[in-house]
Amino acid sequence: MLGIDATTGPCSVALAVDGTVLSRVAHARRGQSATILAFADELLAEAGIARPAVDAIACTRGPGSFTGVRISTGVGQGLAMGLDRPVVGLSTLQVVAEAVLQADAAPDGAVVLLDARMGEVYGGLFRRGAGTESTTVAVSAEWLGPPVSPSLPAGQWCGAGSGFAAYPPLAQATGLTGVWSDCVPDMGAAMELARHALARGDAIPAAELEPVYLRNRVARPA
Template identity: 50%
Template sequence: MSGSPVILGLEAATGVSSVALMHGGQVITRRHDHGRARTDALLSLADELLAEAGVRRSALDAVACGRGPGGFTGVRIGVGVAQGIAMGVGCPVVGLSTLQILAETARAAHPGRQAIAALLDARMGEVYAGCYRVDDAGWTTAVGAEWLADPDTWALPTGDWLGVGSGFARFPALAHRDGLVGCEAGMVPEMHCAMALAAARFAAGEILRPEALEPRYLRDRVAHQTPVGGDG
């Protein structure tokens, strides 16, 4: 395929839902921040973007989606809407971690920052956590696995880390952990910040059939895993 891909992106795993469209090398975006994700709101945002760009759904090359972790309902709705659109069009999907979308949002806001700790409030006294470093290509890459943890067990690999996400708002003491050089508890995952990453994954063939996209809840895995440590 010649030219840049046409990709619709959806992220709904937190209280803020965002939709983005990459078309002609440009990215436009919409967001819904009125509480819990809703299927009709996501579809409406997607249709607004497509209409603004003058793009038919049939022109989509792929649908990118944040697959969690995050709120159960939001993750399920985001994945379901992405699958529905992609199945209707007959295009593949690109699954992205919601924590990595948050890390990409932080990278975009702080271009010089090389290490980002993304924490989301997981309720039940726990956090979803992921650590990311910016690689030579400019993308965030995971340092170890994402995990679900008791905040008291959370520790950072060696380095100077920027902490972002609602986990820090829910547990303010985490902002004082060793290794953190800054914290933005109000930052949320914004899909438009991860569209270049989605396009790179698409170009590399890292795609799925819509029905193969699975939510990532983490809560069905063993909680209180040992956090990543050492030099990463």
């Protein structure tokens, strides 16, 4: 399975082959589409397989920057259509949670807040999966709102995402065990999440993939 992300600016591409995950990351915020395709070809060459051997495409579908979400879903959809393969759409917020909970074994879950500009954040709560259900599981609907501390379920929770960097008081007010404000989507860490989704039958035809913006307007009147 090939996974791609560009929803928050940096590009992340990963390839899962027989339990091994290969990945590439670029922090340049221009030319993301070309970078994603180049990385995909590099990883396929490294694994010694051709594009038609890919079983499915996984891509983040948002929320994130308007342009980044368009690139991530557009390239993912294009690759899936070109190969006639299904696509697994992943939440950007859950992919961030996946990365931080793999890196930190202590917390029971993660509150992910991404800077949405305009004085708002994208947010979501995710706990560790139990058994084989998944690696992480959403415990709230994702939201767009002012940067206020969310109510957390019982247990130990960490924070992750650019929202904590944009609004530092959030880290102090929520009583989190730790905060990873520089954590961005990492498809290398998300391929197990994508594998669970594919096994559950959550893959869809490429034409049905829809971006998730959460915000209906990208600009406010003067």
